[in-house]
Amino acid sequence: MLALTMTLALTACEGAAAPAPKDTAAPTAPAGVTATAGSASTVHVMWSASTDDRGVTGYAVYREGRKVKDLPPTTLMTDVVGLTPATRHRFTVRAHDAAGNVSPPSATVTATTLRAAAEDRTPPTAPSALRATPDGARAATLHWAPARDDTRVTAYDVYQADVRVHTVPGTATTARLTGLRPGTAYAFTVRARDAAENSSPDSAPADLTTASAPGAPPNTAPRDVTATAGKGEITLTWIPPKTGAPVTDHELHLNGRFTTTIIWGTTPPPGRATYTFPVQDPPGTRYTVTLRARLPDGTWGDFSAPRTVVVR
Template sequence: MRGPSAPSFLLRSLALCGTLALVASCGPAGAEEGDGGVPGAPAGVTAASGSATSVHVMWNTTDRADGYEVYRGTTKVKEVPGSQHMVDVTRLRPSTLYVFSVRARGADGRLGPPGRRVRVKTPAAVADDRSAPTRPSAPRGRAVGSRAVQLSWSASTDDRGVVSYDIHQGGTKIHSVGAGRTATVLTGLRPGTRYAFTVRARDAAGNVSAATRTVRLTTPGTDDGRATAPTGFRATSHRADGAYHLDLSWVPPRVDGEVTEYRIQLDGRPATSLVFGGRAPRDRATYSFYVGRRAGATHRVRIRAMLPDGTWGGLSAERTVTTGP
């Protein structure tokens, strides 16, 4: 017996996506977000305190976005071009809980739906604090493929406590992470390009440390994709209601920001894509999808992730699965 036609396969994939509480783009690979040119909701929205009066908001890039609008509650507080997917919101109050969201704007000016609302509380203000944190030490870095680098450093100290670390490329601040982190992955870089990075520590009063020594890295001119590919990829099959399904599991690539979108390749061709709603899994992700009713059918399957900078990461290792006994 032959397997189902392509339309039947896609309909079953879409139905299964709904069952798994996944949202958007469970259709053929390459299907775009939104409707009629309106961008989709930005995924992977995060917010972290930068000081007692500032918050760093970050999100994944969105297809067809010409710009982004950042909201504090219902008030628009920032507007940035489509090439930017992070921003510092300043002039906030200490010890205050804030809610942020992000909307993408299309070239025609229409706004897409908001991404996930995220909550963050600014730390308490520290009176008469004029002492900056110590300089972060032992900065290190390495290229992770041709479009990303991994940076790490040793923690700073401060008499009132470090709140965040700012990462600079040359003289420009490009990212921030919370005080509990001493490593990050920067994506969206160009192959075969030399970069210079430094790290500074910041306390609740906004005092900033001296910069680390400069970490100089050159991204390779080619990329085999392994550094940004999902790892620990497994594939098995099961039978339910007379049909066969492939059960996949994998460890998401370690990048800075959330990985919410994946594309599955079946027998050398794009088969379906999926977007995790809510908070995406960071340790191990799982997904099942329909492949037909014929026992003894052998399939080759791989998976890749959409990185936070809007580019596709490398393909996972290929697994071969045969349906039925």
């Protein structure tokens, strides 16, 4: 009996899986780091994603060699706040992985915070004439006419679906966006900002659809979506996609979450469609609205470019 027990134990040990090799490879250093002063006390830092053999799990931002921010792997920009006015600051970024391996520091970038000014509560005007041009399947370039301010514009912030995705200095009127998805509808807006951190209203949105990946079907998103807030309600209008058959169903999503399915009880209206729905949130509540259509094969198509609307 004892011999049999020992034989079974040895067999089990021989069949055990070998431990996974230890991860000793560090991520690559973040590239494309930029730093832009947005006010007398803030600097906006951005960078491109690092790579790792098993995956980057986060980034750390350093000022003058001391860590000031820890960020998740999906975040590629941040505002460093509480800085001294009219002072030159140096920034680097490092990536790390789950095993604790840390990349070399990025190239050092500098930015000089603005001089402190007298109290300023007047925001800039909204940038105008915004247009967006796709650059292949994963990038786009935005152009706009400059905003005006009683002191001066110090930065322009680019928003997609009401989330800031890019910042450029106040002297710029163009921005190049990367990391977009192929065959996807986007809507971008731009806000101007002054040294006192006053932000302008949004510019009018600019829509674009990136090129589809090779061999992928054409984009099927609803087009020319508008969203208008009334008292206790929001009205949407749009042009359904061309699918070769009438589009009878649309899905409505608010802030990225499914809300309802819009179903026409009879033949869908020709041309532009309209739908009004009630909202109970207090005035000032912001919604990001997207739509997608049910295709003739029963699947759901691509999402429309988002629209942001504020409850009145």
